[in-house]
Amino acid sequence: MNNERSRKVLIVSASIGTGHMQAARAIEEYWKEKEPQASITHVDFLDTETMSVEHLIKGTYIKMIDVFPMLYDMIYRVSKGEKRGTIMQTALSYLLKSRMLKLVQQEEPDVMVFTHPFPCGAASILKRQGHIDVPLVAIMTDFSSHQFWLYPQIDTYYVATESMVDEMVAAGIDKSRIHVSGIPVRRSFFRDAIEEYSLEKPVKVLVMGGGLGLGSLETALKHLDEVNGIDEITVVAGQNTSLYESLVTLSESMRTKTIVYGYTTNISELMKSSSLLVTKPGALTCMEAVTIGLPMVFFNAIPGQEEANAELLEQRGCARWARDIHNLEDVVTALLINSPRLQQMSERAREWHVDGAANIVNSLIAILDAETPVELVKAEQSIS
Numbered sequence: 001m002n003n004e005r006s007r008k009v010l011i012v013s014a015s016i017g018t019g020h021m022q023a024a025r026a027i028e029e030y031w032k033e034k035e036p037q038a039s040i041t042h043v044d045f046l047d048t049e050t051m052s053v054e055h056l057i058k059g060t061y062i063k064m065i066d067v068f069p070m071l072y073d074m075i076y077r078v079s080k081g082e083k084r085g086t087i088m089q090t091a092l093s094y095l096l097k098s099r100m101l102k103l104v105q106q107e108e109p110d111v112m113v114f115t116h117p118f119p120c121g122a123a124s125i126l127k128r129q130g131h132i133d134v135p136l137v138a139i140m141t142d143f144s145s146h147q148f149w150l151y152p153q154i155d156t157y158y159v160a161t162e163s164m165v166d167e168m169v170a171a172g173i174d175k176s177r178i179h180v181s182g183i184p185v186r187r188s189f190f191r192d193a194i195e196e197y198s199l200e201k202p203v204k205v206l207v208m209g210g211g212l213g214l215g216s217l218e219t220a221l222k223h224l225d226e227v228n229g230i231d232e233i234t235v236v237a238g239q240n241t242s243l244y245e246s247l248v249t250l251s252e253s254m255r256t257k258t259i260v261y262g263y264t265t266n267i268s269e270l271m272k273s274s275s276l277l278v279t280k281p282g283a284l285t286c287m288e289a290v291t292i293g294l295p296m297v298f299f300n301a302i303p304g305q306e307e308a309n310a311e312l313l314e315q316r317g318c319a320r321w322a323r324d325i326h327n328l329e330d331v332v333t334a335l336l337i338n339s340p341r342l343q344q345m346s347e348r349a350r351e352w353h354v355d356g357a358a359n360i361v362n363s364l365i366a367i368l369d370a371e372t373p374v375e376l377v378k379a380e381q382s383i384s
Contacts, residue, residue, distance in 0.1 A: 006037045006038050006039045007035065007037075007038040007039065007110050007111075007368065008038075008039045008041075008107065008108065008109045008110045008111075009031060009038055009039065009040045009041070009109060009110065009111055009113065010041050010043065010103075010104075010107045010109035010111070010112045010113070011024045011027055011028055011040065011041065011042040011043070011112075011113045011114075011115070012024075012042075012043050012045050012103075012112060012113070012114050012115070012116070012119045012120075012123075013042065013043070013044055013045065013114075013115045013116050013119075014044060014045045014046045014115075014116035014118055014119060015044045015046055019141055019282045019283060019284030019285065020115045020116040020141055020284075021044065021115075022185070022186065022284050022288075023115040023139060023141045023183060023184050023185075023284055023356075024042050024113075024115045025042065025186060026184035026185050026186045026187075026356070026357040027113060027115070027139070027184050027357055027360060027361060028040050028042045029186055029187055029357070030184070030187070030357040030358055030361045031361045033187075034361050034362070034365065035365065041107055041109070043103065043107075045096075045099070045100075045103075045116070045118065045119040046118070096118060096119065096121070096122035097122045097125050097126055099122070100119060100122035100123050100126060101126055101131055101132070104123070104126070104132050104134065109134055110134070110135075110368065111134065111135045111137060111364065111368060112134050112135070112136050112137065113137045113139065113364070114136070114137065114138050114139065115139045115141055116141075117138075117146070117148040117149045118148075120136070120138050120149065120151070120154070121148065121151065123136055123153075124136065124151035124152075124153040124154060127153040128151075128152075128153050135155045135156070135368070136153060136154050136155050136156075137154070137155065137156045137157075137158070137364060138154045138156070138157050138158070139158045139181075139183075139184065139360060140157065140158065140159050140160065140164065141160075141183055141283055141284055142160070142283045142305045142308070142309060143160050143161055143164070143283055143305075143308055143309050143312045143313075144163075144164060144167065144305060144308040144309075144312075145159070145164050145167040145168050145171065146305065147171070150168065150171050150172070150173060152172075154173075154177070155177065156177055156179065156364070156367065157173065157177055157178045157179065158179050158180075158181040158356075158359075158360050158363075159178060159179070159180055159181065160180070160181075160182055160183045160283070160287075160356075161180065161312070162180055164178075164180075165178050165180060179359075179360075179363060181354070181356050181359035181360045181363065182287070182353075182354030182355065182356035182359060183283055183284060183287040183356045184356035184357035184360055185284065185287050185288050185291050185356065185357065186268070186288075186357075187357075188268040188269075189268045189271075189288050189291040189292055190291060190355070191268070192268040192269060192271065192272040192292060193272075193291060193292055193293055193350070194272060194292055194293035194294065194346060194350070197293055197294075197295075197342065197343050197346030197347070198339075198343065199275055199336070199339040199342055199343070200275075201231065202231035202232055203229055203230055203231045203232070203275045203276075203336060204230075204231065204232045204233075204234065204273060204274045204275050204276075205224060205230050205232070205233050205234070205274065205275060205276050205277075205278055205332070206233075206234050206235075206236070206270050206271060206274040206276070206277045206278070206279075206294075207220060207221065207224065207233060207234065207235040207236070207277075207278045207279065208235075208236045208238075208267075208277065208278075208279040208280070208285060209236075209237070209238065209243075209279070209280050209300075216299070216300050216325055217235060217237065217243065217247060218243075218246060218247065218250055219325055220278060220299055220300070220325060220328060221233065221235060221247065221250060221251075221254065221258065222250075223325065223326070223328040223329040223332075224256070224278065224328065224329065224332060225254045225255060225256050225258075226329050227256075227329055227332050227333050227336065228333075229333065229336035229337065230256055230332075230336070231256070231257065232256070232257045232258075232259070233254075233256050233257070233258040233259070234258075234259045234260075234261065234270055234274065235247055235251075235258065235259070235260050235261070236261045236262075236263075236264060236267070236270070237260060237261065237262050237263075238262070238263055239262070239263045241262065244260060244262045247260045248260050267288065268288070268292065271288065271289060271292040271294050272292055272294075274294060275295075275336075275342070276294070276295055276296070276297065276332065276335065276336070276342070277289050277294050277295070277296045277297070278296075278297045278298075278299065278328070278332065279296060279297075279298065279299075280298065280299065280300055280301060280302070280306060281296075281298040281301050281306045281307075281309040281310040281313065281319075281321070282306065282309070283305070283309050286309055286313055286318075286319070287353070287356070289318075289349065290313075290318055290349040290350075290352055290353045291349075291353045292349075293346045293347075293349050293350040293353075294346065294349070295318070295319065295335065295342045295345035295346055295349070296313065296318060296319035296320070296345075297319065297320050297321075297322060297328070297331055297332055297335065298310045298313070298314075298319055298320070298321045298322065299322045299325045299328050300325055301321070301323075316348060316352060317344065317345060317348035318345055318348050318349040318352065319345065320335065
C-alpha cells in the first residue's frame, strides 16, 4: 500500500436487524485503532426514508421474518439450493446495483467490506460487468453459509467456523479465498468479559429479541414471570417503539421486577451484570454473549439461519434451545437450579470466543499491503 495517502476503506452494511450493523461497527472500530491514518467510511446501504426499491426490500424482509416466518422459511430453503438461489440473488442484486455504483463513484474506495449479502451482491454484479474494479470482501455474520453470499467476484471471504469452509468449497468457492476469522464483535464486549462465572443473588435474566425487537418477547416474558428463581428481568425491545410500550405495560402487571429498555448501546454492560441471557439466536448476539461468557437460552428461532445458529451453540455447550416457547419456563428453571451447569456453559463460551474484528482487520491490512497474511489469533491472545 502506498503510504503517501491514507487507505480508503468502505464498509457497507444493511439495517435489516442490527447484527450486520454491529459487525460493521466492530470492523470500523478496530480498524481505526489499528490504522488511525486510514479513511474509514461505514454506510448503511438500506438507510432511506423514501419510497424506493431499497426501502421496499428492507420493509418486506423485516415484515416477512416477523409476521410470516413460515414464508421466510420457505424462501430460505428454496434459495439455499444453487440454481434457485442464484436466480433470487441475481434479481436482488440487479435491483440494487444502480445505488451501489453511485456509492462507489462517490467514495472511490481502495477496498469494500460487506457485512450483508444484498449490497455485496450488487457490487459483485457491477464488478462482473466491468463497471468497478475494487477488492471486494465479504464478512459472513452467521454460522452457516447461504447462496445469497456466493459470488465469483468476491476476492476474500471471512467466516465464523471451519465447517462453513467445506460448505462454500462444495458450492464452488476457491478455498484459498476463505478465511476462518470468527464473527466480529465490538471492543466493549472484551472489556466487559466475565473472568469467572458464578450464579449469585440477585439472579438477573436478560431478555433480547434482536435490535429490531422481533420475536415473541411478550410471550417469553410471561413464561419467565412463572420462574421462581428469577429476581429481576431486563428486557431490550430494540428499535420497535410499539413493542417497547407494550412491554412497559406488561411489566407493570408482572410479579417479577422487570426493567424495559428500547434501543440501547450498553448491551455489554447488561450482559456482564446478568446471570442468563434469553434471546433469539441471532449470530451477532450469540457471539457477544460468548465473548462475555454469559450462558444462553434460545427461543423463537427464525427458520433457517437462526435455527442453524441455535443448534451449533447448543452443540458447543454454550446454550440451551427451547424449541417450543411454551417450554421456556422449564428450560430456564432447570438451569437456574443447576449452578455447575451454568458455570460450565460460561467456561465453554470463554474457551471458544475469538477476536473476529482483529483477525479480519489484521488479515486485510496484510493482504492489501501485499505482505504474507498474518496468522489468525484467539481473542485472549490479542486483547491486552
